[in-house]
Amino acid sequence: QVSLVQSGGGLVQDGGSLRLSCAASGRTFSSHAMGWFRQASGKEREFVAALDWGGRTYYKDSVKGRFTISRDNAKNTMYLQMMALKPEDTAVYYCAARNVEYYSRYPGMYAYWGQGTQVTVSS
Helix, strand or coil: CCEEEEEECEEEECCCCEEEEEEEECCCCCCCCEEEEEECCCCCCEEEEEECCCCCEEECHHHCCCEEEEEECCCCEEEEEECCCCHHHCEEEEEEECCCCCCCCCHHHCCEECCCEEEEEEC
């Protein structure tokens, strides 16, 4: 059974940093696309960052230069390093994985999801 288990997140002040982790079990995703999404209260889930099978990275415009997505294939774990956090980054963050090697910005294209973790940035 495939599962994605998230850790990290929490409460941080404006300008602070956090790191999210997403540990996969049940299969390896080293040759598949994985990504991070977030959902703020009352809003739809939106794309944040992703990487494809070749390690290429993709970001939402508003997080470019502040967030870094990475993957440790030996640990079957993906990370999202978030720096210079802003109150508008407050949301529940989800990791996700596809069954194919190419990334997508659409949540419906991802087959597996983590449980979600709250990130709150106070002003």
